Amino acid sequence: MDFEHQYHAYxxxxxxxxxxxxxxxxxxxxxxxxxxxxxxxxxxxxxILVLLASEAVGGKAAEAIHAGAGIEILHNFTLVxxxxxxxxxxxxxxxxxxxxxxxxxxxxxxxxxxxxAYRILLRTESPRIKDITSVFTEGVVEVCxxxxxxxxxxxxxxxxxxxxxLMIRKKxxxxxxxxxxxxxxxxxxxxxxxxxxxxxxxxxxRAFQVQDDLLDxxxxxxxxxxxxxxxxxxxxxxxxxxxxLKRARGKDGLLLKGLVKNGGASKKMIGEFRRIFETSGAIxxxxxxxxxxxxxxxxxxxxxKQSPAREMLFWxxxxxxxxxx
Amino acid sequence: MDFEHQYHAYxxxxxxxxxxxxxxxxxxxxxxxxxxxxxxxxxxxxxILVLLASEAVGGKAAEAIHAGAGIEILHNFTLVxxxxxxxxxxxxxxxxxxxxxxxxxxxxxxxxxxxxAYRILLRTESPRIKDITSVFTEGVVEVCxxxxxxxxxxxxxxxxxxxxxLMIRKKxxxxxxxxxxxxxxxxxxxxxxxxxxxxxxxxxxRAFQVQDDLLDxxxxxxxxxxxxxxxxxxxxxxxxxxxxLKRARGKDGLLLKGLVKNGGASKKMIGEFRRIFETSGAIxxxxxxxxxxxxxxxxxxxxxKQSPAREMLFWxxxxxxxxxx
Numbered sequence: 271m272d273f274e275h276q277y278h279a280y281x282x283x284x285x286x287x288x289x290x291x292x293x294x295x296x297x298x299x300x301x302x303x304x305x306x307x308x309x310x311x312x313x314x315x316x317x318i319l320v321l322l323a324s325e326a327v328g329g330k331a332a333e334a335i336h337a338g339a340g341i342e343i344l345h346n347f348t349l350v351x352x353x354x355x356x357x358x359x360x361x362x363x364x365x366x367x368x369x370x371x372x373x374x375x376x377x378x379x380x381x382x383x384x385x386x387a388y389r390i391l392l393r394t395e396s397p398r399i400k401d402i403t404s405v406f407t408e409g410v411v412e413v414c415x416x417x418x419x420x421x422x423x424x425x426x427x428x429x430x431x432x433x434x435x436l437m438i439r440k441k442x443x444x445x446x447x448x449x450x451x452x453x454x455x456x457x458x459x460x461x462x463x464x465x466x467x468x469x470x471x472x473x474x475x476r477a478f479q480v481q482d483d484l485l486d487x488x489x490x491x492x493x494x495x496x497x498x499x500x501x502x503x504x505x506x507x508x509x510x511x512x513x514x515l516k517r518a519r520g521k522d523g524l525l526l527k528g529l530v531k532n533g534g535a536s537k538k539m540i541g542e543f544r545r546i547f548e549t550s551g552a553i554x555x556x557x558x559x560x561x562x563x564x565x566x567x568x569x570x571x572x573x574x575k576q577s578p579a580r581e582m583l584f585w586x587x588x589x590x591x592x593x594x595x
Numbered sequence: 596m597d598f599e600h601q602y603h604a605y606x607x608x609x610x611x612x613x614x615x616x617x618x619x620x621x622x623x624x625x626x627x628x629x630x631x632x633x634x635x636x637x638x639x640x641x642x643i644l645v646l647l648a649s650e651a652v653g654g655k656a657a658e659a660i661h662a663g664a665g666i667e668i669l670h671n672f673t674l675v676x677x678x679x680x681x682x683x684x685x686x687x688x689x690x691x692x693x694x695x696x697x698x699x700x701x702x703x704x705x706x707x708x709x710x711x712a713y714r715i716l717l718r719t720e721s722p723r724i725k726d727i728t729s730v731f732t733e734g735v736v737e738v739c740x741x742x743x744x745x746x747x748x749x750x751x752x753x754x755x756x757x758x759x760x761l762m763i764r765k766k767x768x769x770x771x772x773x774x775x776x777x778x779x780x781x782x783x784x785x786x787x788x789x790x791x792x793x794x795x796x797x798x799x800x801r802a803f804q805v806q807d808d809l810l811d812x813x814x815x816x817x818x819x820x821x822x823x824x825x826x827x828x829x830x831x832x833x834x835x836x837x838x839x840l841k842r843a844r845g846k847d848g849l850l851l852k853g854l855v856k857n858g859g860a861s862k863k864m865i866g867e868f869r870r871i872f873e874t875s876g877a878i879x880x881x882x883x884x885x886x887x888x889x890x891x892x893x894x895x896x897x898x899x900k901q902s903p904a905r906e907m908l909f910w911x912x913x914x915x916x917x918x919x920x
Binding site for chain 2: 374408
């Protein structure tokens with residue numbers, strides 16, 4: 271089977287669902303920016319994971335599409351509010367809501383997106399709808415906690431790698447795990463199948479975030495779609511920076527501490543920090559962690575019965591993780 | 596039965612529930628302001644309506660307390676975010692979250708409150724949990740729409756009384772109706788009972804808001820707990836102002852148009868506008884509307900079987916509406 275073709279078919283399905291999901295047009299100050307957000311594209315990773323997880327335990331994609339769309343809307347809620355907090359001007363090549371409209375509009379649009387996420391999730395026909403809604407809700411709680419840690423870490427100079435991993439588990443990993451867990455519940459998976467798919471989501475989510483950190487340093491600018499070295503310029507406490515801080519000694523260690531203290535690096539220092547990340551072993555540590563998370567994630571898939579959807583999840587995992595280099 | 600005593604017992608129950616509801620303490624930047632919000636008091640009108648509505652159709656208060664607390668947390672979510680959008684510095688005699696901490700903290704605390712509202716609502720044991728969660732969710736959607744209209748109206752000079760009524764139905768009335776409707780569903784009320792209690796909530800919610808507008812003009816500052824004339828100072832498009840604009844002619848009409856154009860009145864003009872509201876018949880129109888909404892709300896209660904909880908709802912309605920004059 272051609273998985274790439276199947277991926278694009280599912281993506282088109284999700285895009286169409288989202289385009290039809292919101293029929294309201296008034297109040298205009300709310301629904302105009304809201305439809306702007308939902309039409310902004312994206313890879314639709316989470317909804318597609320919902321569909322595949324459901325199918326992998328014997329469910330039908332059509333039963334899982336509502337939850338998939340709900341999780342994608344929830345993801346967009348987090349983006350709109352995070353962009354306010356992070357002062358981000360653009361996202362996916364377009365102005366963010368608070369830039370194009372204003373902060374108040376962006377707060378309200380985010381709130382409404384969260385409400386719509388629940389509305390659309392609740393279209394799901396399942397005897398286990400209470401479990402589904404609870405898993406979804408615990409995801410929202412953890413995403414908020416993850417974002418709070420992320421903002422706290424900006425003001426702290428002594429963040430540990432373990433604290434960082436806790437933060438990304440909540441901020442990034444949890445929502446991927448929510449997608450696969452809910453998909454498995456909708457497909458009426460057994461407790462073991464639900465657990466395997468939940469674990470798979472957590473591992474892939476973490477690998478994905480560590481790889482995002484890695485690509486900022488070693489990625490290809492054109493393919494990655496963001497400026498390389500951006501995290502370094504902002505002094506962002508990524509997996510690489512925290513690993514390098516733990517490992518580097520002497521002059522390199524002092525340079526890293528200076529980076530944290532100054533809250534960022536100058537453009538001409540990017541190459542130097544890339545070298546420190548390499549020689550300190552931080553890049554190797556990131557690569558090892560990504561590889562072991564992905565291996566473990568695939569082991570979780572191995573616990574499921576053989577099926578085309580399971581094969582596509584193997585393929586999807588590699589596609590996500592080899593996205594740029 | 597002593598309803599006042601019963602009210603305070605229920606209020607204490609809700610306060611205690613909310614104090615115990617959040618066990619998390621980390622990340623501290625999230626949970627410290629969040630518990631600050633939940634311990635801020637308030638009349639706990641909505642949760643008490645949930646309890647009474649449930650009892651009025653034969654349910655038990657203990658089964659409805661989770662939903663009551665969930666709706667109170669949802670209400671607090673709207674307050675935290677509205678206070679950012681409205682630049683409000685204080686609420687219930689304390690600094691607002693975005694004033695005491697900052698705007699980013701307040702955005703995230705509001706988001707987390709919304710998630711916690713769902714978490715606690717979902718503790719409800721009911722075969723109708725999907726209906727309950729849907730009613731709750733439609734409430735969130737409408738509250739966002741109401742707030743969007745409210746902000747839109749600030750920039751418009753031609754708001755009609757009907758538009759205003761639509762806005763307060765969404766922003767204020769809906770959440771009261773959600774409280775009574777959910778209470779009735781949890782108590783396993785018949786469709787007719789659920790409809791009666793839902794209608795009751797909408798009518799009381801609307802009357803409550805129009806009375807809030809009225810008290811700004813004719814209230815007793817000490818009893819009302821807010822500065823009298825505050826709406827006039829800000830040029831807020833209240834029921835009274837919009838009714839007066841519709842009714843006043845000549846010099847009075849020009850003064851009102853000037854008030855809208857200038858976005859507010861000077862302190863020494865407050866008395867003059869109070870006179871215009873009186874002579875134009877706007878105050879009379881507000882009083883008539885409050886009275887007819889309350890009469891209709893009580894008629895809805897009359898459709899229920901006689902019970903102590905129904906009697907207490909009659910009493911509660913009067914207590915809410917006679918709060919200050």
